[in-house]
Amino acid sequence: MATDFRTPMSRVKGHGSAGDGTHHYIAHRVSAIILAITVPLLIWGIMSAAPGGFDGFVEYIESTFGALTLLTFVSAAFFHGRSGLTESILDYFQGGKRMALLLVATLVSIGFWLLAVLSILRIWLGA
Amino acid sequence: MGSNWNDKRPMSPHLQVWRWHPTMLSSILHRASGIALFFALIKLSIFIAVLAAGPDVFMKYSSLFYSPLGVIGFFIAVGILVYHLMNGIRHMIWDSGRLLAPPVANMMSIAIIAAAAVIAVILTFILVSSVGGA
Numbered sequence: 001m002a003t004d005f006r007t008p009m010s011r012v013k014g015h016g017s018a019g020d021g022t023h024h025y026i027a028h029r030v031s032a033i034i035l036a037i038t039v040p041l042l043i044w045g046i047m048s049a050a051p052g053g054f055d056g057f058v059e060y061i062e063s064t065f066g067a068l069t070l071l072t073f074v075s076a077a078f079f080h081g082r083s084g085l086t087e088s089i090l091d092y093f094q095g096g097k098r099m100a101l102l103l104v105a106t107l108v109s110i111g112f113w114l115l116a117v118l119s120i121l122r123i124w125l126g127a
Numbered sequence: 128m129g130s131n132w133n134d135k136r137p138m139s140p141h142l143q144v145w146r147w148h149p150t151m152l153s154s155i156l157h158r159a160s161g162i163a164l165f166f167a168l169i170k171l172s173i174f175i176a177v178l179a180a181g182p183d184v185f186m187k188y189s190s191l192f193y194s195p196l197g198v199i200g201f202f203i204a205v206g207i208l209v210y211h212l213m214n215g216i217r218h219m220i221w222d223s224g225r226l227l228a229p230p231v232a233n234m235m236s237i238a239i240i241a242a243a244a245v246i247a248v249i250l251t252f253i254l255v256s257s258v259g260g261a
Binding site: 120 | 178179
């Protein structure tokens with residue numbers, strides 16, 4: 001019995017999976033699970049800090065729980081966001097535009113992730 | 128895009144071949160909310176940086192954060208965040224092979240959109256009343 005079920009026509013048309021999606025699929029879902037846990041904590045944290053203004057927010061980030069929640073959230077979120085943007089860019093652009101957008105998505109993600117992490121550490125450890 | 132498109136794989140979503148239905152709407156909204164949330168995440172990073180810059184810098188912008196514009200921003204951000212979160216959880220349930228029957232999936236699409244709107248209204252109401260009463 002044949003082990004390859006693809007017809008010659010399917011090979012000519014060239015449709016089918018790209019063959020490299022498994023890693024992306026798993027990484028996207030692992031970061032999604034981390035976000036599903038941290039997002040409710042983040043919303044709760046922001047909402048309870050907001051009435052206190054500057055002091056309220058700083059107090060939240062100075063607490064170990066608040067700082068760790070935020071650090072975990074922004075790291076998982078920028079990873080997940082870049083992963084999702086990559087998927088959308090691959091779906092609608094190609095060639096030079098695709099390369100440029102992928103590069104921008106990566107650099108913006110790393111840059112703002114660094115800004116967030118350094119700011120959180122400055123408030124948390126500088127307290 | 129268009130006639131320059133020479134990737135061998137088809138482009139999605141296939142707007143020309145699908146008639147409108149709720150799961151299509153929730154799929155498009157999931158992608159749109161995901162992209163919007165990336166920009167909200169950048170704004171959150173800037174907000175934390177403003178906090179880290181100290182009280183003087185924060186006070187310069189605090190009238191913006193605590194304005195009607197800030198409330199609208201919170202409402203939109205929390206609404207699309209809650210939508211994306213709930214629909215994302217459904218995606219993982221879908222991955223396990225459950226809830227895929229079209230009538231169930233269509234009904235849940237509407238339910239998730241409605242629930243996200245209700246939760247966003249409730250959270251915004253709680254926020255406004257707690258900040259106003261402080």
